[in-house]
Amino acid sequence: MSFPDPIAVFRTEAAELLEQIEAGLLDLNVNLGDKDQIDAVFRGLHTLKGSGAMFGFEALAAFTHHCETAFDRVRKGEVPATQALVTAVLEAKDHMRALVETPAGDHEATSEALLANLRAAVDGAKSPGVHQAADVPAQTLFKIRFSLPQNAMANGTNPLPLLDELRELGECTIVADRSAIPSLDLLSPTDLHISWNVELLTSQPRSAIEDVFIFVMDDMQLEITAVQAATAAAKSPERQETPIQAAEPVAAEPVAVSAPRVPAPVTAAPAPTDAKASKASENVRVPAEKLDELMDRVGELVIAQSRLSQLAGGSGDLQLRAVSEDVERLSGELRDTMMVLRMVPVTQLFGRFRRLVHDLSHETGKVIELVTEGESTEVDKSVIERLADPLVHLVRNSCDHGLETPDERRAAGKPPAGRIMLSARQQAGEVIITIKDDGRGINRERVRAKAEASGLVQPNATLSDQELYQLIFQPGFSTAQQVTNLSGRGVGMDVVKRTIDALRGTINVISHPGEGSEISLAIPLTLAIIDGLLVRVGAGRYVIPLSAVEECLELSIEEDMRSRGRSFISLRDSLVPFLRLRDLFRTGTKPDPFQKVVVISTGSERVGLVVDQIIGDHQTVIKAMSKLHHDVATFSGATILGDGDVALILDVGHLVAEGQQQEAHLRAAG
């Protein structure tokens, strides 16, 4: 059994802390008086500093200390939170990331420059005035007993920074308990046999104490007992003379207690705690690669189960069939559970754009408001990872080219602040991510002129809006009159197209001049296993993603003959174009007497696929196509069937587009 590298674990945790700090700063930027956010940012910085020191990231700890101090002053009301301070700490946060990733790098000059910015931001903030003693929050006396895992020192954990951190939370008495130290001849010197008893009088919540131990929490023993509460105002000289040890009784949770020498009984304030801390023990952190590994195993199991089903189906053994059905049900459930484990909310993805828009707003001088919707929509983690880059390009493009300057917007009768909306929703096995802005919209004429000039379209060609807008995703295509450091080189949008294609997704563009544009990315929810409909065309078998299948119909020979040259079927009063896959794949075989039409759709577009036989549903473990077949647009992947044969998976988006194109040509031909 292998144990995770503690430094790698720290880096993962630090990355999460940095994200939390950034989110807190961006929220604070919107509401500079938000005390909760000020506390959250302070705690994040404090934890990062302490844990950085504990794991030997001294430069990180030293640098973060300055930011923490600045926020401590904000927290205490000595300086107000200002946008300049938030911006300075945001920049410092980026540097902290560098200090985490490359601690041995030469960061001194950057550190100094950023700290000078920070000092200027703090000095530039006006003091809100002298503090009222009454503002000082209530203090709680905590008794803490903890022991670290025996192998803590061997794993690189140094207990001293933890103790230093506890001291920073308030008045602290720390006593080492040496009773478990064995005699030298019995001592394993790298094991830790010391535990600690701590009494801490602090205005910080219980969670702040737990945060000190955040990186060792899983394996250690920690008891925190809130003994009594007292406000700072009540902490009179008499109270200070009272030895902390004298407080009694010891209670597991805050209760009304009488403190010696305090004139009146003091009711213990509830020890501040948060739901996150109490839920911590219910969650398990699992490395992403372990999930991928498990997914592969489930995939192999699904293939083996498929084979078993086939063998059982061909055998007359009823017991074997019963077992096979059980295995099929169980592997299906296992697959569904696995899928849920891999799903993560898009909030992780959207979160990073708040910072991007904040920075772009500064760079362009535009006032930009980012609105997000559907953040709880869940998508396979690998999809989320791959969507990040395309979305960065699209958001940058909207900020730079889509939105107008405040003056231009006022002149156009719009509010000075531009708005970008990022939204996500699930629809029929796909997640739809939309980037919508209320800017000037795509200039249709300019796109057309550029496309004609580049030879992408013939001067007389008739193009629908959708076809025309799709040209902006061509490599090197840009209508920007100015190339900025944000966009305009025509490089980003083709990256968007390529990435979305690789994800088996589609892009839809809507634009209204003067009102803005909307780009929707439709991506499959998962890239690993899908429910498929197994069909036969000629001698080959193919999988159609079940999420795209609307219905199946029979296509009689008569109807087939009747529709020759037209390739339309009438479906509840609407004409649906269809593609004969036998022709498309050039199978060279005769059609079955009773062909079937599988009607598939993407959004509102529908197309029928004529196949020879519908075999049935099939759990499809998606395998990527080889590089040799990368350009074959009709198929999005392959799968291994129960008998070991390979079936190709049809690319629904591509086939629907082809069917619609065929319809357009036939309509144009009259």
Next chain:
Amino acid sequence: MSVADFKEDCFQLPQNLTVRAIGTVRQEMLQLIDNNKSTTIAIASDCQVDISFVQLMEAARIYAGSAGKNIALAEPANGPVLDVLKRSGFLEGMSSDDAKFWLHQGGIQ
């Protein structure tokens, strides 16, 4: 050079007294106590030290005591060793014996 060099009538410990080197220090310390009725330990004022060394010394005191032998520091703890004692909470709950051993308070043990 062995981990503990004999220097006059006390043993000079190496510079590195952290968890990385503590296994070797333990071996040498065991030998010293086994081979001597009384052991005096000298610690360099600029040594690298962490909590593992303080724990080792406490274990050595127990071992020496059970064998009826004596162990002492050549000088009261100072510099980095004193710093570790302070930060780790050893000074807070010190008995008079502990104070004698680590700080030479009330006469050398």
